[in-house]
Amino acid sequence: MRTPRRFLPSTALLSAFEAAARTGSVTLAARELSLTQSAVSRQIKLLEEQLEIELFARERQTIRLTAAGEAYAREIREALRKISTASFNLRANPRGGTLNLAILPTFGTRWLAPRLPKFLAQNPGITINLATRLTYFDFRTEALDAAIHFGARDWPSVEMACFRSEEVVPACSPELKTQYGFGTAGDLKQAPLLSISTRPNAWDKWFSAQNIGGGSGQTMYFDQFAIVAQAAMVGVGVALLPTFLIRDELSSGKLVRALNLPMESSERYYLVWPPDRSAHPPLVAFRDWLLAESATEA
Structure with a gap:
């Protein structure tokens, strides 16, 4: 089902709104975006017309977020951050060889980190971004390709591979x-x-x-x-x-x-990933390496 165009504003409109919302000033937003004040004001107005919602309350020469605008700004800021991160990763590795991996802090620092140079040497061109997580999370809302999980096979809606006991x-x-x-x-x-x-x-x-x-x-x-x-x-x-x-x-x-x-322990260490990332080349390479590396310690 296609999303109606009114719910997919252009990034130019969203960037102007986000900058004004964050700085609380059309003037500062214009300076940040290298635009004129009138251009920023016009983009914000176009966004409001497209959404059919008032995002700012205008009071003389100042602007103030409405309740709806404040909630929308939080969502848009995160969405723009994800787009920026994706673009940065693609620029850093045009072949799309980036693996965003969530790790358990101590496992990551004591077991995984010392072995990563070996993986990277065997897989030139792949970049790994690490983020620590202690509990379950939803892959649908986090820009992560996979995670290291300790526990039972009880993480819903994911695929997983057990790679070591404890x-x-x-x-x-x-x-x-x-x-x-x-x-x-x-x-x-x-x-x-x-x-x-x-x-x-x-x-x-x-x-x-x-x-x-x-x-x-x-x-x-x-x-x-x-x-x-x-x-x-x-x-x-x-x-x-x-x-x-x-x-x-x-x-x-x-x-x-x-x-x-x-x-x-009755629990095990697993590599888990969302089904739609199963064939992602960096994940496939990391999964194969992780299983082989763990087998050498068995």
Whole structure:
């Protein structure tokens, strides 16, 4: 179904409106756009006529957004930003070799980033733009081609490929381990426990795997693994951490296993993407590389 033309104003009209809305001045908007004041005023008036909505209230020599204009300005500003970003990416790589990827912060910095030079060397011409996301989002409203997801196969309306599992272990500072003298899994309930807010039941699952019930005791929650790991290193408490993300800390002794009782997480790491991006060449190349790279660690 084709969108009526009145709902698809030209970018010239939208740019004039957005600049005036943002600066609150036709004069400043004209200066920014290298146009005359009358040209900007005329474009805004044409937009209002096309939409059949008053976007500005005129008061002598000043303008003020109406309620409708204020709401429209927010939407238009985001739309123009997306168009600008798409144009910039195309200019940077005329072959369309850009992958916009959402990543989990700690996974991105500790696992993916060190390996990206290898991918880029194998795939010259491809550009990767990274954005951090901690929770689900809607691909229809975000200009992203794919995302790294940890969890179950429960992200609706996407395609996905599982590329690795995860083992977690209770870890803490050497001093905290000495202070509490952990001997059994139940001893951990006497110490402060640290967890990430996106995995609120992680400790309950770990205690259950050790055949210990009754809840996980005193737990502090953080929003990122990097902060949890840092808190564990300085002795705040015991954290349940993925071993592949804390190898350096375990090797250096900044973190130690409170108990050598690892548990394989029931969740997995997935690469997810909207169906309409499935054949996007940079995504295909990245998907193939990610699966192969992860297989070498299996």
